[in-house]
Amino acid sequence: MVREWLAALINQQADLQVCGEADSAPKALQMIGLVHPNVAIVDISMEGGSGIELIKNIKASHPEVMMIVLSMHDEALYAERALRAGARGYVMKREATKRVLQAIRSVLGGKLYLSDNMAMLMAEKFVDGRPKTAGSVVERLSDRELEVFQLLGRGYSTRRIAEELHVSVKTIQAFCARIKEKLGLPSATELLRAATRWHDSQQER
Numbered sequence: 001m002v003r004e005w006l007a008a009l010i011n012q013q014a015d016l017q018v019c020g021e022a023d024s025a026p027k028a029l030q031m032i033g034l035v036h037p038n039v040a041i042v043d044i045s046m047e048g049g050s051g052i053e054l055i056k057n058i059k060a061s062h063p064e065v066m067m068i069v070l071s072m073h074d075e076a077l078y079a080e081r082a083l084r085a086g087a088r089g090y091v092m093k094r095e096a097t098k099r100v101l102q103a104i105r106s107v108l109g110g111k112l113y114l115s116d117n118m119a120m121l122m123a124e125k126f127v128d129g130r131p132k133t134a135g136s137v138v139e140r141l142s143d144r145e146l147e148v149f150q151l152l153g154r155g156y157s158t159r160r161i162a163e164e165l166h167v168s169v170k171t172i173q174a175f176c177a178r179i180k181e182k183l184g185l186p187s188a189t190e191l192l193r194a195a196t197r198w199h200d201s202q203q204e205r
Contacts, residue, residue, distance in 0.1 A: 025049030059086030089113030153199025
């Protein structure tokens, strides 16, 4: 439904046209190789892989494609990660109607696109050298660790996470061990509780 709405919005513009859509990370990468878009709009949460990993893969295989993230996830936690991965803009879904077209045109014009609030947070972090957001504890996690943490919060088992990310169960267990260490959690039970609380807090935003 979101893709249909977004495609309709973009196709109403005289200077913009949707050339392809995909419902999973592997299909998206394949589609980009076929239609060669100027801009790709990517979600953080996708089937068959994360949006952050997809952005990295697109940057590696199609560096000419500019990327914008459109996501329900808190920009204070994900926008900087998306930019580091190779995205040129970040738009929250709740602001999409008034922001996404502006973001597309800004990126096509060679500029970055962030909300005023996120730009201020990143500037403060750059000046002070430390995060200013409530999500700063989770910011200790790498992109892949955060993805595992997020899936744990959604109730996924380690086996299901391994299948989702196309890695072994032992690899996921190793990620979980590193997450526990970084967040100072004493047990797997506390890790699951923390992941669930964090996931619920993200849903409430």
